[in-house]
Amino acid sequence: xxxxxxxxxxxxxxxxxxxxxxxxxxDDSIVQELLPGMEYVLxxxxxxxxxxxxxSEAMYVVVKGDLQAINVQSxxxxxxxxxxxxxxxxxxxxxxxxxxxxxxxxALSNSELIKLSKTALExxxxxSPDLVYVLADISRRRLLHNQxxxxxxxxxxxxDDTMLQDIEDQVEWLHVSSGEILFREGESGDALYILLxxxxxxxxxxxxxxxxxxxxxxxxxxxxxxALFTDEPRSATVxxxxxxxxxxxxxxxxxxxxxxxxxxxxxxxxILIGRLRKNIDRSCxxxxxxNIALIPISPNVHLEDFSNRFVTCLSSLGPTLHxxxxxxxxxxxxxxxxxxxxxGPGTIRLLTWLNEQETKYPFILFxxxxxxxxxxxxxLRQADHVLLVADASEGRDSTKVDPLLFHSQKGSHSARKSxxxxxxxxxxxxxxxxxxxxxxxxxxHHHIRWDRDKDFMRAARFIAGCTTSLVLSGGGAxxxxxxxxxxxxxxxGIEIDMIGGTSMGAVIASIFAMDLDNAALxxxxxxxxxxxxxxxxxxxxxxxxxxxxxxxxxxHDGLGDIxxxxxxxxxxxxxxxxxxxELGIHRKNLLWKAIRASVSIPxxxxxxxxxxxxxxxxxxxxxxPIDIMRGFCNGKLIAVDVTEEEDLTVTHKEIPSPWRIFMxxxxxxxxxxxxxxxxxxxxxxxxLSSVHRRxxxxxxxDLYLRLPVHKYKLLxxxxxxxxxxxxxxxxxxxxxxxxxxxx
Numbered sequence: 001x002x003x004x005x006x007x008x009x010x011x012x013x014x015x016x017x018x019x020x021x022x023x024x025x026x027d028d029s030i031v032q033e034l035l036p037g038m039e040y041v042l043x044x045x046x047x048x049x050x051x052x053x054x055x056s057e058a059m060y061v062v063v064k065g066d067l068q069a070i071n072v073q074s075x076x077x078x079x080x081x082x083x084x085x086x087x088x089x090x091x092x093x094x095x096x097x098x099x100x101x102x103x104x105x106x107a108l109s110n111s112e113l114i115k116l117s118k119t120a121l122e123x124x125x126x127x128s129p130d131l132v133y134v135l136a137d138i139s140r141r142r143l144l145h146n147q148x149x150x151x152x153x154x155x156x157x158x159x160d161d162t163m164l165q166d167i168e169d170q171v172e173w174l175h176v177s178s179g180e181i182l183f184r185e186g187e188s189g190d191a192l193y194i195l196l197x198x199x200x201x202x203x204x205x206x207x208x209x210x211x212x213x214x215x216x217x218x219x220x221x222x223x224x225x226x227a228l229f230t231d232e233p234r235s236a237t238v239x240x241x242x243x244x245x246x247x248x249x250x251x252x253x254x255x256x257x258x259x260x261x262x263x264x265x266x267x268x269x270x271i272l273i274g275r276l277r278k279n280i281d282r283s284c285x286x287x288x289x290x291n292i293a294l295i296p297i298s299p300n301v302h303l304e305d306f307s308n309r310f311v312t313c314l315s316s317l318g319p320t321l322h323x324x325x326x327x328x329x330x331x332x333x334x335x336x337x338x339x340x341x342x343x344g345p346g347t348i349r350l351l352t353w354l355n356e357q358e359t360k361y362p363f364i365l366f367x368x369x370x371x372x373x374x375x376x377x378x379x380l381r382q383a384d385h386v387l388l389v390a391d392a393s394e395g396r397d398s399t400k401v402d403p404l405l406f407h408s409q410k411g412s413h414s415a416r417k418s419x420x421x422x423x424x425x426x427x428x429x430x431x432x433x434x435x436x437x438x439x440x441x442x443x444x445h446h447h448i449r450w451d452r453d454k455d456f457m458r459a460a461r462f463i464a465g466c467t468t469s470l471v472l473s474g475g476g477a478x479x480x481x482x483x484x485x486x487x488x489x490x491x492x493g494i495e496i497d498m499i500g501g502t503s504m505g506a507v508i509a510s511i512f513a514m515d516l517d518n519a520a521l522x523x524x525x526x527x528x529x530x531x532x533x534x535x536x537x538x539x540x541x542x543x544x545x546x547x548x549x550x551x552x553x554x555x556h557d558g559l560g561d562i563x564x565x566x567x568x569x570x571x572x573x574x575x576x577x578x579x580x581x582e583l584g585i586h587r588k589n590l591l592w593k594a595i596r597a598s599v600s601i602p603x604x605x606x607x608x609x610x611x612x613x614x615x616x617x618x619x620x621x622x623x624x625p626i627d628i629m630r631g632f633c634n635g636k637l638i639a640v641d642v643t644e645e646e647d648l649t650v651t652h653k654e655i656p657s658p659w660r661i662f663m664x665x666x667x668x669x670x671x672x673x674x675x676x677x678x679x680x681x682x683x684x685x686x687x688l689s690s691v692h693r694r695x696x697x698x699x700x701x702d703l704y705l706r707l708p709v710h711k712y713k714l715l716x717x718x719x720x721x722x723x724x725x726x727x728x729x730x731x732x733x734x735x736x737x738x739x740x741x742x743x
Contacts, residue, residue: 021087037120043107056094065111171247189227198244204236293383298390313460318362325375392421419445430566465634467497474503474619475642476714484727498570502618506573506598513571574618639701
């Protein structure tokens with residue numbers, strides 16, 4: 001139904017405008033000048049004024065009556081967004097932010113309005129620039145109220161109009177600036193909070209002194225619910241990564257609301273159960289981020305080309321908006337608005353528009369300028385995740401962006417930072433990554449070969465928080481079956497974004513991280529462990545049974561002087577520190593030395609000395625480091641285990657004497673006595689604690705593959721082909737069900 005527009009004389013229209021509180025602050029001469037662009041609109045009760053999805057053509061100001069804003073969902077259900085009464089504008093968001101109407105508006109009673117065309121409003125804003133602040137504040141409050149109306153049903157289930165309004169009337173609205181603390185670990189828990197826009201980070205120290213990132217809170221999520229039920233102190237500190245808007249529901253208010261609407265208790269309980277299932281400790285310290293800033297940190301990096309390719313990859317994971325200074329100016333049809341000063345009216349309009357875009361796009365990519373400009377600074381302020389993009393062939397000392405980056409953000413309470421090093425191709429291995437990392441102090445890094453689309457895609461999955469990671473256990477020769485697993489995963493089209501492991505799993509994982517194909521992976525394992533036999537280098541057992549000169553030579557020859565941070569694919573391995581009884585996590589420095597520590601089975605291999613500490617096989621403390629991988633990656637995790645629940649068994653009632661065992665193997669007419677040897681006992685002892693906690697660890701994997709390799713001995717490396725085939729066949733079979741469940 002179309003609105004009826006009853007003509008009024010110029011004098012009557014002026015009187016009506018002057019009587020409305022919205023126009024009282026505007027000079028009368030300006031009003032008279034704009035009068036040709038104004039109309040009087042009369043609506044009957046129930047008559048629509050604006051339709052959701054239509055292009056915005058004007059702003060209206062209510063003179064008399066009440067109207068209702070309504071958002072229509074995809075299933076045609078309606079969410080009331082609030083009432084609009086005399087003196088309030090309608091349609092100002094679209095005029096300021098652009099785009100189509102995000103809600104419908106209809107009259108709750110007979111209503112009178114003044115319509116101001118878009119052209120007339122733009123003239124008005126030029127002549128009365130202070131009005132921009134008024135409209136922007138109204139728009140901001142409207143957007144936040146609309147956000148709350150969308151979020152509450154998702155958190156609390158189906159809510160009728162009365163319930164929505166009742167809850168909204170009792171909440172407290174909060175603004176938390178970037179770097180500001182929302183609440184601290186140990187404080188009394190007295191409220192839950194709902195994030196309407198912005199981003200929060202959750203950190204905890206526990207009993208230690210090192211702050212651990214537990215996760216992040218995004219738009220539409222809640223935090224602090226546990227306090228409403230337990231009355232216990234806060235278990236973590238929460239702060240804003242960037243400027244954030246929230247609503248606070250205090251405990252007294254929550255109790256009052258739930259007395260009237262007891263079903264909300266069930267909804268909150270479901271949130272808590274879901275959070276426990278997700279297990280916040282296994283969340284990555286957080287690779288996800290709605291707002292992503294691309295900052296060039298080397299002179300000749302082609303950021304525009306990189307941005308276009310990266311956006312293509314990110315868009316395959318979710319709707320993505322790509323913004324540069326020029327794109328912003330073009331989208332808002334206002335040259336220079338992207339570089340508006342902080343206190344200027346252009347900034348108000350820009351921020352209003354950006355807030356609106358965050359409700360539409362999971363990812364917004366901010367492409368900074370090549371130099372330090374107001375737009376580059378704005379990219380940093382808006383970012384949840386900063387990607388520092390450099391040409392790996394350029395010297396790290398050539399950049400001049402460093403002071404800007406670290407003085408524009410508030411220490412540890414800032415956006416996550418990742419380093420992107422671009423290589424023209426993969427003909428030569430990366431070198432010197434450590435120097436970049438030392439200078440920029442980023443949380444992680446990614447090597448991207450310009451001629452490999454899969455490298456762009458891998459980085460995009462990290463940023464989007466939807467990686468697939470692979471963890472490989474130790475287990476001596478049985479670990480060769482990992483090669484078959486990798487072959488099956490590759491054939492299934494499963495891209496591995498990060499890999500890690502222990503002992504033999506660390507060895508195979510490191511070769512994979514070099515991005516070698518299946519044939520090269522097999523050949524390296526064959527040359528190293530079958531042809532050269534590293535555990536036949538016996539010595540006097542003062543420290544170990546094996547001297548390890550051959551083992552050192554094999555590992556160094558196979559890996560050279562590659563550093564872990566120079567691997568094409570992100571990698572880690574673990575070792576056990578005998579000196580401190582702590583797990584060592586290796587993500588930097590020489591790869592061969594980290595591998596050598598990870599495979600140093602106590603009693604069999606010579607420990608590795610590092611800074612005066614003795615490092616041995618990682619399997620002593622963690623043979624399947626799923627929990628470590630969870631600290632680096634969000635997304636799916638595949639774990640491969642080649643150890644057995646019950647491994648060393650004997651049929652004898654007592655251990656035969658060494659001479660009897662020796663004679664049984666020497667003389668052909670005496671039956672051979674099959675009993676675990678010292679190698680078997682020491683290797684089994686090395687992983688005993690990890691085997692004990694296997695079931696608990698396995699539950700944290702999305703796909704747990706326990707390979708049937710128990711019949712092979714721990715040093716039976718000559719069974720490489722059989723072991724690879726077992727890993728391959730077993731994985732192919734398990735992947736059928738797993739991929740079906742993901743579809």
